Amino acid sequence: MRKAQALLGSAVFLVLAPGVVTGIVPWLISRWHLQAPLFGVPVTRALGVLLIVLGIPVLLESFIRFALDGLGTPAPILPTRNLVIRGSYRYVRNPMYLAAEAIVLGQGIFFGNWSVIVYGLIVWLVAYVFVLLYEEPTLRKSFGVEYDAYCASVPRWMPRLPAR
Numbered sequence: 001m002r003k004a005q006a007l008l009g010s011a012v013f014l015v016l017a018p019g020v021v022t023g024i025v026p027w028l029i030s031r032w033h034l035q036a037p038l039f040g041v042p043v044t045r046a047l048g049v050l051l052i053v054l055g056i057p058v059l060l061e062s063f064i065r066f067a068l069d070g071l072g073t074p075a076p077i078l079p080t081r082n083l084v085i086r087g088s089y090r091y092v093r094n095p096m097y098l099a100a101e102a103i104v105l106g107q108g109i110f111f112g113n114w115s116v117i118v119y120g121l122i123v124w125l126v127a128y129v130f131v132l133l134y135e136e137p138t139l140r141k142s143f144g145v146e147y148d149a150y151c152a153s154v155p156r157w158m159p160r161l162p163a164r
Contacts, residue, residue: 006067006078013075014063018096021123022059022103026116035112048110055102058088062096065089076138083143085150092159093151097127131156 026032038044065087066073070080074096088095101124108116139147 003068003071006071006073007064009073009075009078010063010067013073013078014060017074018059018063018100018103022055022100022107025119026104026107029115029119030107030111030113032107032111033113037112038109038114044112045110048106048108051102051106051109053106055099055106058095059099059103061087062089062099076134079138079142083139083146083150085154088159090154091161093154093156094127094131095159097124097131098157098159101127 063074065084066080069086070082070084072078072080072082088099092098101120104120104123105117108114108120136151143150
């Protein structure tokens with residue numbers, strides 16, 4: 001797959017998957033209507049905005065990285081040819097899921113909507129199970145020793161600075 005095709009495929013998948021998970025569904029739940037701040041503390045809204053603002057660029061960078069470095073897409077039907085280990089993937093193995101989670105939870109916190117927060121927790125659980133049961137075994141089969149070395153040096157969920 002050429003880079004241009006990979007970028008187009010990643011853009012389409014971005015709209016179809018994270019676009020729905022992080023945008024459409026939270027909107028359907030909340031209609032983006034402000035409720036009382038969580039725990040009656042207005043500053044929680046700032047935390048929600050921070051999560052959204054941090055999540056969006058990581059999500060976009062992850063998708064671009066799949067196309068440019070991986071020469072593929074995040075979609076299982078058009079996988080990457082190369083293991084993606086640069087950019088945010090240097091700090092955590094699943095930045096795309098973490099970014100999507102930050103965006104969803106950020107909306108729940110900002111809008112003071114517990115239903116969106118519960119939805120965000122369900123999204124995290126589904127991603128966690130998907131990673132363990134499908135994604136990691138598939139990557140291990142596709143990239144073997146290279147993926148094992150990556151797993152040994154980069155954590156699955158908690159970002160950390162890479163070893164020098």
